Amino acid sequence: MSKSSGNTEFTGIAGWIDSRLPVFTFLKHSGEYRAPKNLSYMWSFGSLAGIALLIQIVTGIVLAMHYTPHVDYAFDSVERIMRDVPYGWFLRYTHAVGASMFFAVVYIHIFRGLYYGSYKKPRELLWFLGIIIFICMMATAFMGYVLPWGQMSFWGATVITNLFSAIPGIGESIVQWLWGGFSVDNPTLNRFFSLHYLMPFVIIGIVVLHLVALHVHGSNNPTGVEPKTDKDTIPFHPYYTIKDFVGFGFLFLVLAWFIFFDPNRLGHPDNYIPANPMVTPPHIVPEWYFLPFYAMLRAIPDKLGGVVVMFSSLLILFALPWLDSSKVKSANYRPIFKWVFWLFAANCILLGYLGGMPAEGSYVIAARFATLFYFAFFLVILPLLGKYERPCPLPKSIHEA
Numbered sequence: 001m002s003k004s005s006g007n008t009e010f011t012g013i014a015g016w017i018d019s020r021l022p023v024f025t026f027l028k029h030s031g032e033y034r035a036p037k038n039l040s041y042m043w044s045f046g047s048l049a050g051i052a053l054l055i056q057i058v059t060g061i062v063l064a065m066h067y068t069p070h071v072d073y074a075f076d077s078v079e080r081i082m083r084d085v086p087y088g089w090f091l092r093y094t095h096a097v098g099a100s101m102f103f104a105v106v107y108i109h110i111f112r113g114l115y116y117g118s119y120k121k122p123r124e125l126l127w128f129l130g131i132i133i134f135i136c137m138m139a140t141a142f143m144g145y146v147l148p149w150g151q152m153s154f155w156g157a158t159v160i161t162n163l164f165s166a167i168p169g170i171g172e173s174i175v176q177w178l179w180g181g182f183s184v185d186n187p188t189l190n191r192f193f194s195l196h197y198l199m200p201f202v203i204i205g206i207v208v209l210h211l212v213a214l215h216v217h218g219s220n221n222p223t224g225v226e227p228k229t230d231k232d233t234i235p236f237h238p239y240y241t242i243k244d245f246v247g248f249g250f251l252f253l254v255l256a257w258f259i260f261f262d263p264n265r266l267g268h269p270d271n272y273i274p275a276n277p278m279v280t281p282p283h284i285v286p287e288w289y290f291l292p293f294y295a296m297l298r299a300i301p302d303k304l305g306g307v308v309v310m311f312s313s314l315l316i317l318f319a320l321p322w323l324d325s326s327k328v329k330s331a332n333y334r335p336i337f338k339w340v341f342w343l344f345a346a347n348c349i350l351l352g353y354l355g356g357m358p359a360e361g362s363y364v365i366a367a368r369f370a371t372l373f374y375f376a377f378f379l380v381i382l383p384l385l386g387k388y389e390r391p392c393p394l395p396k397s398i399h400e401a
């Protein structure tokens with residue numbers, strides 16, 4: 001093979017390929033990628049989210065080979081997977097527990113970003129892409145939960161799709177369009193299956209954009225001070241690849257513990273009862289990772305108001321880079337923000353707890369206060385802190401910190 005055509009530093013077969021499709025240049029660039037030298041294990045959660053997504057896709061594809069998306073067969077086909085398909089129980093539990101682990105990892109990833117101000121300039125679009133991924137994950141998980149066609153599948157789908165009926169004028173038509181009929185039924189199950197299969201690949205596409213945006217300015221770090229010289233960074237490989245592998249080990253341990261010892265801990269027992277449109281369960285609750293949003297939905301006495309508040313709680317994340325006007329990124333150097341951050345995190349956990357309780361009495365009152373605090377954090381506290389908080393002195397550089 002002759003020398004390559006000049007637009008690549010590679011020669012031979014690699015040069016021939018690289019001058020036409022620069023895969024080797026790309027790999028070389030990735031191999032030389034440098035990251036701040038002080039990244040903690042908190043920065044492993046992005047890679048962990050990637051692994052979790054991969055686990056969901058691999059197990060999901062094999063599950064789909066045995067699953068039947070029809071209201072008369074869906075429940076039984078899942079039972080068959082559990083009993084008759086070789087290692088079907090393992091596949092299904094890995095997929096179900098894996099979904100919970102995926103959300104747990106991504107929640108930590110988001111809160112890490114919040115704590116260290118990773119959403120601030122110049123990483124606003126990286127943050128935006130993250131929120132879009134999160135919304136897509138929620139849609140995917142919601143549709144996936146409908147597929148086993150148990151009681152919670154059916155009633156969860158009924159409650160959530162019905163939310164759209166609150167839209168004035170066109171609400172009812174939108175709901176029927178979503179259902180493909182006049183109730184949650186076979187057409188609904190079919191389209192949810194189709195979209196549940198599709199969405200993870202859409203998510204992969206957005207994750208690629210997320211990583212491209214990340215590589216433009218590189219990772220933020222615990223000091224929030226941007227690297228200035230090579231003294232502030234180290235090669236990503238092998239230092240952080242090894243560190244990420246330690247994280248993978250932990251993820252696999254937790255995943256395995258749930259799969260082998262307590263696979264149904266994070267699910268709802270009612271989903272082992274076949275869907276019955278004639279019997280409404282006493283408490284309809286979504287999966288744990290939706291509970292904070294569910295609490296906000298039910299905290300508002302008006303249906304449309306609840307829907308608006310719930311969607312706003314997500315959309316407000318897009319405004320975060322501008323609501324938080326502090327020039328200092330990391331909470332380590334923001335004495336008041338640090339405390340308010342932990343209050344906010346505790347408030348989200350409280351909302352999660354309240355979302356799992358019946359929507360009555362003191363639970364609803366508490367949910368109203370918690371919802372108020374959720375929005376006050378973004379709309380009042382962060383802008384005020386940006387103006388009045390006195391940050392601690394920042395280190396001159398990462399290696400001097």
Ligand code: HEM
Nearest residue numbers: 043044045046047049050113118127130131133134219220
């Ligand atoms: C499938 C889901 C996701 C995957 C695979 C993913 C992947 C990654 C990876 C590999 C990194 C670099 C390593 C790290 O900083 O942890 C990263 C950084 C980041 N991600 Fe994600 N991410 C996901 C979801 C999200 C979500 C939902 C958000 C926010 C709403 C988000 C916001 C960010 C931010 C702000 C950074 C930069 C952090 C920093 O440099 O301090 N990501 N992501």
